[in-house]
Amino acid sequence: MTDPLAHVVSLLAPDAGFSKLVTGAGAWRVRRSEEARPFYAAILEGSCHLTLGAGPPTLLEQGDFILVPAACDFATSSLEPPAPGAPLLHAEVGPGAFWLGPREAEPNVRMLVGHSSFGSDDAALLVSLLPGLVHIRGNGRLTRLVELLNEETHARRPGRDVVLRHLLEVLMIEALRSTSGPAAPPGLLRGLADERIAQALRQMHDDPARAWTVAELAKETALSRSTFFDRFRREVGLAPMDYLAGWRMALARDLLRQGKVALGQVAQRVGYGSASSFSVAFARHVGTPPMAYARRHRSVAC
Structure with a gap:
């Protein structure tokens, strides 16, 4: 039977943009406005803050991994950010290596960060099924995947683009399945954490050509029609037929x-x-x- 999570990530067609090693020292801050592109980072040493839009800062520490599937307006900074109006210092100190903050200051974070893109025209629909922020602590597999992505980005070996695409797919699947569960926001991951709703999602992904009705899907999940409809909409964030039509x-x-x-x-x-x-x-x-x-x-x- 089709795996809905793998299916969605495959259709998103993630493609590598760039990856770099970033060292922050002293008081520093970087703010970016992206066109809803994926952003990820693995904290190798130290700590820093991540702020999405006007939201509160999120503390990132050694061993943490973050994925923002559609980064539009975000900032990273030292725990004590620079004063308003202070010059924001950054410099490239080597191939794929950047220094943030005063050069004479003591480093307070080392992290691998990367940006990529989605090749799918349906990225907005598919990303809407995913969490806005994935924050995972202590998952060494994710850090190793980010390290492999960084190495492959700068090695320029034959087959590089194919390897990067597959590594990005693996990274996204590993990150997303590590954050699934009832605590996730409404979307695909929360739906897959519900055994009954997951059965309906798998059926729709496995046989999208079938003339599904809410009643048939409810029968597959051993729920009444009304209970299934309300539960699906609550967990996935869309009505069953809206999800099927979009898919x-x-x-x-x-x-x-x-x-x-x-x-x-x-x-x-x-x-x-x-x-x-x-x-x-x-x-x-x-x-x-x-x-x-x-x-x-x-x-x-x-």
Whole structure:
């Protein structure tokens, strides 16, 4: 049976941007505004603060790992940040190595940080199913994966891009499954932590072409229709049919980008009885007819 978490991460198509070793010393602060790109970091030594938007600072310490699937406005800083208006000092001190703060100050943190991107046009939909911040303490596997990503980024060996893509997929899956459970915010991870809802999610991912109804999915989970509907919406954050529709369109976009199957086959694979009914639904959901979408993405690929 299909693994929904692996399926979502694979469709996100994470692609490596860059990775670097950062040393912070004295009072320092870095603020970035990204275009909803993934950001991750592993704290090797010392400690620092991470602040997302206008939220409170999160303490990061040695052995911690963080993943922000869609970083838009965030900052990292020393525990005692520089005074307002003070110059923000940073310098590249070697290939892939950066120093933050006064050069004469004692280091207070060493961390590996990285930015990547998602190749999927459905990244916003898929990321909405994930936590806004993943913060994990004491997971050595994650630190080793970040170290491998950093080494591969700067080694420039044959097959580098393929290795980086697979390492990023493994990193994301390892991080996300380490933070799943009922304490997670509504989304895919919390849904998968609920045995009954996880069964429905696996069924939808395993057979998206089936004409599922809420009643059929409820039967698969041995829940009443109303109990299943309310529980699914509470745990996943979407109504069952909304989740299924979004998932079908994510699959359809992926098939159209690949350009390996005809429109009628795409329609059948994602649960539509005809190419015309699929085209209407796709245009309503995406804003452009499926053939126009496919042509545009094939021309970009060329």
